[in-house]
Amino acid sequence: MEGFSLPQDSLFLGFDCSTQSLKATVLDANLKIFATEVVHFDNELPHYKTKDGVIRDPLVNGRILSPALMWVEALDIILQKFKKSNLDFGKIIAVSGSAQQHGSVYWKRGSSNILSSLDSKKSLVDQLGDAFSIKETPIWMDCSTTEQCRAIEKAVGGALELSKLTGSCAHERYAGPQIRKLFETQPEVYAITERISLISSFMASLLIGGYACIDHTDGAGMNLMDIEFRVWSKIALEATALDLEKKLGNLAPAHAVAGFLSKYYVERYDFKKDCLVIQWSGDNPNSLAGLTLNTPGDLAISLGTSDTVFGIATDHKPSLEGHTFPNPVDTEDYMVMLVYKNGSLTREDIRNRSANRSWEVFNTYLQQTPPLNGGKIGFYYKEHEILPPLPIGEHRYVLENFEDDSLYGIKEHRVIEFDAPSEVRAIMEGQLLSMRAHAEKIGMPSPPRRIIATGGASANKCILNLMASIFGCNVYTVQRPDSASLGAALRAAHGWLCNKKGTFVPIKDMYMDKLEHTSLNCKLSAPAGDQELVAKYTLLMKRRTEIENDLVQKLGRI
């Protein structure tokens, strides 16, 4: 294992540019957390006028954006914060990052010159104000491209065909449909765009002072990449926009070197000249790395602004619900994923309305109410949901003559409201039962081998206990809930090592024999629930799925 150790005294920096904040984690050569920082967009950058990191277009339903320049300024601020805390930038030998997936950033003609000639005496934000052909990036919450999705699917021979080709059917938030919309509605802006980055490759571009490649994993979240051959798909490109390939640049594996850190940072922060920038990737792929998912049957549940469920698969099985990406830390297999738009912000909304705006009260209600909630089932969509595709709305049902072990054929009736404690249990059971049902549908085992929970809400023990009861397996957590920036720092080390060896090195080999001494170690937070209760939840899950299917039939998008 000697050959795989990292140089003593070296540091690895990982960022996570997520919806609400820019976070950063520094790992030392023993893979222990050395330093962390965060910049919250709403509070620390109020002049961009975001709420929860985003701007909702009041004129166009479902158009949700974030200013690209806000992320640029956040990078200035986070580096200043590290400087103030006396981080020795000179010890950092590799940097990588994670970003919310799918958002596309549009660089104006001539911007590569701005990037390559950054003046270290000035801030980034002062120099990049004019670099974008669109100042506001459509992000993963945007759902304004349904028309383009259907058109792209039609052009390639159907939704399943697109999923076979690219790993997913068309999704409103994916970069391909967003690009097609720009091409159709603002051709003059498309024409003056010289490069289109994902948010991940955009941030990497800021670091290398030039356009970075899009990595294979985040690239699979665009409806543009041929997932088998990991190249731009000619068919998908043609279905999207004219002259697109040259605006996208090349693709690269996530472990590849994007370039050396630009001299801007060397001069301004005293980074080393040969500090490597490893390709950035999406936040969920980085979490997969940071959570050390490495065995089929391991499941991760990330409870952040969006909720995501992901695991490792050996094959690509095209589906209409899930997403398949190349595994960001293994060149052979795949990462499969489910995404919910209604995550933390929807839980917060119920907390605010029913639990006195307090997680403590929320948890007391969870503890006070019985498992299965006396047959009360709720669906809560504060945002237009992705999984299942349902519009904003709330739906509450009570199963009639509810007895928790005989749910077959039981009828339900709709109600307008629940009492506050039942409302809290209904949202939590509903979200977790939906995750279990859809995870099983895309081929994840039941019960999973183990669940590793992460994201802001994984700090909540009551939620983890409920997860263990519903899924019937142990639930583990990591030391810190921001696994994406941790994963990015780990990938920085991994990329550095692959570069040093001149070949791909399995990431496991970097930590395998010393995991429990690193910051990557997981601890058991909630033991598997009692199996009798798990069986009852299985019945409730099936009943809930039937109701969900009915809702989709009645209200879902075509």
Ligand code: ADP
């Ligand atoms: P992001 O996806 O932007 O990275 P995070 O993973 O940081 O988001 O999660 C932030 C969310 O975590 C907040 O919106 C909040 O609702 C949630 N959260 C924080 N503490 C708790 C808690 N004790 N219980 C439930 N949710 C929590």
Ligand code: XUL
């Ligand atoms: C994944 C997705 C979200 C964003 C959130 O497909 O849309 O999880 O990555 O950051």
